[in-house]
Amino acid sequence: MSIEVGNKLKGKVTGIKKFGAFVELPEGKSGLVHISEVADNYVENVEDHLSLGDEVEVKVLSIADDGKISLSIKKAKDRPQRKPHHNNKSNQSKPAPKGEDFEKKLSNFLKDSEDKLTSIKRQTESRRGGKGSKR
Numbered sequence: 001m002s003i004e005v006g007n008k009l010k011g012k013v014t015g016i017k018k019f020g021a022f023v024e025l026p027e028g029k030s031g032l033v034h035i036s037e038v039a040d041n042y043v044e045n046v047e048d049h050l051s052l053g054d055e056v057e058v059k060v061l062s063i064a065d066d067g068k069i070s071l072s073i074k075k076a077k078d079r080p081q082r083k084p085h086h087n088n089k090s091n092q093s094k095p096a097p098k099g100e101d102f103e104k105k106l107s108n109f110l111k112d113s114e115d116k117l118t119s120i121k122r123q124t125e126s127r128r129g130g131k132g133s134k135r
Helices: 102-128
Strands: 008-017 020-024 030-034 055-063 069-072
Touching: 008 030, 030 055
Parallel strands: 030 069
Antiparallel strands: 008 020, 008 055, 020 030, 055 069
16 A cells, blocks of 8 residues: 555554654655654653554654655544534524424524513613612
C-alpha cells in the first residue's frame, strides 16, 4: 500500500523522544507520531505506551513538502461513530402537532416572548419603586 494521506499502515517503532515516536513505514520511509496522537488519553511519557520495536498501526495525517510524514496511532483505531448526545432537555422544544405551520409557531413564540418581557419589566419596576419614582 502506498503512503498517502488517510491510509492506515503497519509500522515499527524505531525511535522514542519526549515529543513522540518515530515509526518505520513500508518502502523504507519513516514518520513521526506526535505525543498527542499516541493514545486517546493524556500521555505524559511516550515510553509508557510504546517501546522500541513495537509493531503499530498508524494513520497518515499529512505529508509535508519536505517529505516529513505525520502519523497518528489513536486515529488508526476503528471506533463506532458516536451520535451527538443531548442532556439538556430544557432547550429541546416539544414536537409540533401535525398541521402546525411556521406562522403559527412564530405567533406563539412572539406571544410567549412578550409575556416574559412584561413579567420581567414588572419585577424590575417594583424593585425601583414604580415608573414615576425618582432616583
